[in-house]
Amino acid sequence: MYKRTSLLLAALALTSTLSFAQEQDGEDNNYEIVHIQKLPNEVYQLVYNPTDNNVYVAGPKKGFNRDTENFIYVLNGNDLQITDSITVGKNLPFGIALNNKTQTLYVGHSMQNAVSALDLKTKKQTLIPGGKEKGKIRELVADERSNTVYVSDHGVPSIWQIDGKTNTYLRSFEKPGAYLIGLGVDSEREKVYGTDGQDMKGNILVFDTKTGKLENSFKTWSYCPLNIALDLTQNRIFVSQSNDNNITVLNGETGEIIDKVYLGFNSSPIGLVYDASNNLIYTANRVKQEVAVVDATTYKVIDRIPTDGLPNTISLDPKTGMIYVTNKEANRNAEPLENGNTVIKIRYKKG
Template sequence: MKAVRQFGKIAAQTTLAASMLLTAAIAQAHPEITATEKMPVAGLYEIKFNQAADVLYVAATGSRGEENAARILVLDPESLAVQSEYDVGETALYGLAVNNRTQTLYGTATRTGHIVALDLENGEVKGMIGGDRAHVRQLVVDEDTNTIYASVVGSRRETDNPIPSSLWVIDGDAHEITKKIDIPGTLTGLDVDIDAGLAYMTDMNANHVVQVDIDSGDVLNQWPTGGESTINVAVDPEGQRLFVTNQGSGTLTIMNAGNGDVIETIATGEGALSVAYNPDANHIYVTNRRAGTTSVVDAESYEIVSNLATGTLPQSLAIDWETEVVYVSNKARGLGRNAPADAEPVVDENGDTVNRIIPNH
C-alpha cells in the first residue's frame, strides 16, 4: 500500500467590505464553517489530524459494490484539497488513529477483523493485528508508550459461535495484542484516561457506560446513560466528566467519570453519533448523523452554541489542538443493502464532504 497520486491545492475566500465589522462580530460570537470540500472517493468514515505533519486523513471505503476502491485521503488543513492518498483498496479501513511520534496510522479493517498499522513515511503496512471476525471499531493511541487500545463490538444476536465484546491492548512496537479483556455486552465507543489507567466504553444495547481498569482487566462500574442506543464517549480527565452520545434518542449525556452520575442531558439532534471535547475552546462537538448537523455545546453552561449544517450524514470529528480548528467527515446517502444490481446510483451533492469549523474565541 503506497501513496499513489498527488493533487493540487485549492483555496478561496471572499468578504464584503461593507459588512466586515458585522461579519467579524458574528464569527467571534459563533463557530463558523470556513471550508467544505467534496471528496473524490465515496464512503467517508473517520477523520484524524496529524499534528506533526499538519495534514488531515480521512478514510474512504468507496461506493457499495465497488471493488478495491478504499483509500486514505490526505488533505490540506486549510483548503481541504486532497494532496495525496494511500491506496488500501484490498483492506478497507473505517476507524482511524494517529501516533504522531512514530508517524504511524492505525485503521480498523472491520471486514476482516484486523487493525492495520500503516507507515506514513512510505505507505507500507507495518503490521496486521487481530482478525478472526472481530468487529474492531474505535481506536485510542497512547503515544508515550506506543500502546493502542481498540474496542471490539460483540455479537448483537444469539448465535452458536458468538464473538465477545472486548477491549484490546496492543503493543505498537511489536504489533501484537498483549491483552484481551472480554466484557459482556455490545461495546462500541471507547476513550481512555491514560494517566488513571481507566478505559470508558459504551454498551449500545444496554445503554451503559462501562468503566474498565486496564491493568487488572476488571470491569469496575456500569452506569446507565438515560439515553437510547448509547454509541460513543469522550473523557475529560481534568474535569472528571464523560461526554456520551446516544444515537437512538439524539442526545448528549454529561456524566461524572468517578461515580457515573448524570450531570446533564442535551438534545443535540437526531442520530447523535460522534463526540469530541476541546477544553481550550471550552466546547463539546457532536455529529448528528440523521439530522445532518454538528452541534457545538458550551462545556460549562451546557447550552448549544451552534447547530451547523455539515452535510447529509455527518460521521466523525477531528481537532487540530494547536489552532483549535475542528473537522467533520460527512458520508453521502447511497443505495440500500438490498438494492438491485442495476439500480441507478444516488447522486448526493451534500455527501462525501469534509467541513472545516473555526471555534468561538
C-alpha cells in the first residue's frame, strides 16, 4: 500500500537537500558531492532504480520499535528530495534489492525473519516468511534473468532462494557451521556467492543456482569477509574485508587471489560496488568516514571522498556513473555526525 503520510510531510518540512560541489584542496580533485539528504529514520541500505530514476532507502525508525509502522523512503535521483514513502507495516526494514525488470523491490526484515516484495507499480506488499525458525538475514540480491531473489541467513547458515514470479520462499542452500553475510549472483554462469565469516580462511562459498549444491569454497585469507561486487565480463569477485582493511580480488573461475587492495589503517570497508563502464571500485570505509575510489586495473586507491558520516551501502547509476551512499549515525554514546542518517549523491568526474 502506497501512503503519503503526515509523517512524510513533517519530514519534508524538517529536512532539506544540500546542493553543492564539495571540492578537495588542490587541482587534482576528481569528484564532487552534489546533494545530501537527511532522513527521519535510521539509514541502512539503498538501491537506485534506473527505470524511474528514484532512490529507495531502507532503515527502521529510531528505537527499532516492532509496534510502529515503518517505511521505505523514495528520493528523487536528481536532487534527492524525499518524494514519498512506501509502508512495510510493522516490519523493520534493513536490507534492500531491486529486480529492475519486474520493478519489484525486496526488503529484508532481519528481526522478523521475513522479506517484503513491493510491487512498485501497485505498491502492493507481499510478506515472504523464512523457511526455518531462528533465521537472521542480512543481504539480498536479485537475479533478473531467472526472476529469483537470494537472501543470506547467518542465523540458520544458508542462502534463501525466493521465486520472484510468485514471491514465495522456495528452499535454502545450506552450509552448516558457516556465517553467511554478503551475497553476489552471476546470472549467466548460474552461480551465487556468499561470504563466510566463520574463520580466518575467509571463504567465499560458491553455490550452483539450479541444484543448490555447494560447488566450491574460495579462500580469501582475511577474517570475516563482508560484501561482494562482481565484474561479470572478466569474471572477477571483489570482497570487502572490514577486519583486514582491504578489498580482496579473486578469479571467479579458479578462486585464485589476484590482488589485495589495502585501504589504510582502520578503514573498515563495508559496502562496495563495481562500475564496469569506468572500471572503478567504490568502497564505503566505515571508520574512516569516506568512500574510496579504486582503479580496477592497477588495484590502486586513486581518490578518497569524505562523507562526514558512517558510510554503509553504495548504489550505482550505470548510465551516468553517479553513486548514491547511505551514511549511518554514530552510536548513542558518540558525538553526532554532520551527515549521520543521510543519503549522499556523488559525481565522479572523468579525467
